[in-house]
Amino acid sequence: MKLLHLISRIVVGITFIFSGVVKGIDPLGTAYRFEDYFLVWGTPWMLPAALTLSILMSTLEFTLGVVVLLNLKPRINSWLLLVVMLFFTGLTLNDAIFDPVPDCGCFGDAIILTNWQTFYKNIILLIFTLILFAYRNKTRDRYGNLVSYGSAVLIVAMFAGFSLWNYNHLPILDFREWKKGNKMYVENPQPVKYYLIYRNKATGEIQEYLSPDYPYNDSVWMQQWEFVEQRVENPNISPGSTLQILDEEGNDFTETFIRHPGCQYIVISWDLEAADTTALKNLNEFALKTEEDGCGFIALTATLPEKVEEIKQQLGLSYEFFYADDIVLKSMVRANPGLMLMDSGIVIDKWHFNDLPAYEEVILTYPPKPAH
Incomplete structure (x- = not known):
């Protein structure tokens, strides 16, 4: 029984730690999953709480995973673990049957599971959780209250800070299609x-x-x-195949900008009204300097054209805006606005608006390569 208890602690602990880490690395991604649920449940008034719930959820999972793995306060953590697992098993059963959202995001974008796979995963975890719960009074708490509770508080504070850092900058690991180094088109397309x-x-x-x-x-x-x-x-599906760049008249410029044969800067702001206005204005000077060096510079948004023109006038923005789906834009960069540098269809680098460098700094690392 001791061996089974140890195996259960390791399986549950590591799973919760991994789940918490991948969510904490990308808190905005988890917030989008919460928003999907709120819209399906008909509770749009909860949308403003999505980011807070995202950080709380990842912090809870990571902390609970560490506590279970180290066997801190087993009587308390087994109760908390059981409640959490019963809730999520019921939720994922509902997802599997009714399919309200295609992916619950239990492992963020690191591992994509179907709703049924997620439910089966939770059933397995629930079995190990029941073992831990049944054994809760037979295992010795090796640490005193100060060490146990103090460790838990410290873990909560540190992990919440880690998640907030990833929110205020870009995720330290990018699990999505538009990560640095990816080529966003098929070079030699084959017949469909x-x-x-x-x-x-x-x-x-x-x-x-x-x-x-x-x-x-x-x-x-x-x-x-x-x-x-x-x-x-279709053998030609590329990571960026869901992106479509349109002008106000609906003309498609996707190939023009994604396969631009040289340096191409793209400002990404899925919601221009909610974007950081200081960053948008600072990008004006940046855009002028890129054009002097022969680089392309555009902005992508899902905001309506009339509102875009209004904001451009208010902020004095000179760069050109094109239009794309907001879900795709959110997957491209976790910032509003964010800046992406591409070269011949390859993602070279990305920046959060809190970390926008001066153009002179960028060209030291990435010397401009005009279109050839």
Whole structure:
């Protein structure tokens, strides 16, 4: 039983620590998951609390994981752990059955699980939790109150500070598509394959054909077989394939800017009205200097064009704005606004508005490469 208890502590403790860390690294990402739930539940009035709940949740998970792993106050932590696991197991069962959101974000963007996978994971953790709960009165608390409670308070304070630092800067680890070094397009696109699935009306036999290699001009065959569905194999899906950059008239400039053959700076502000105005104004001078060096400079937002023009007038912004989906923009950089440097479709670097460098500092690390 002692060995089983030890294994349970290790499994539950490490899982909670990992879950807390990946959420704490990207508190905005977890806040977006909370917002998804609030909208599905019809409680939009809770949206302002999303970030606070994100930090509290990651801190709770990390602290509980450390406490369980070190076996601090086992009688208390086993009760708390049981309550937490019962709540999340019930929540993920609801997610699995009704699918209100496609991904609960239990491991942030580090590991993406389906709702059923998340539920099965919680069932396994719940089994280990019940073992810890059953053994709670049989294990000795090796530490006194001062050490146990003092350690917990210290862990809470340090981890909450860590999560806040990641919020006020960029995440120390980027698990998303738009991370530094990623190429955001397919260099040598391959043909897209379309498969047509037909069913024999008499026998129920299923056949799959690569279009257009099927007997569509055989009238007898067409009478005997009925179309079921189409399957598409697209080998050209790139990390940035969900981004579409449009101007006010709806013209698509995605390829123009993403595959720009040289230095391309992109300001990203999914909500211009909520963006840091000081940073937006400071980027004016930055933009002028990039253009002098032959680099591209644009801004992307999901704000309505009329509001964009109003804000541009108020702040005296001279750089050009284009439009994209807010969900994609939020995945590109965890800042409003943020700045991204690309070169020939590769993400070179990204900056939070709290860490925007002077242009002279940037070119020391990344000398300008004008379009060629």
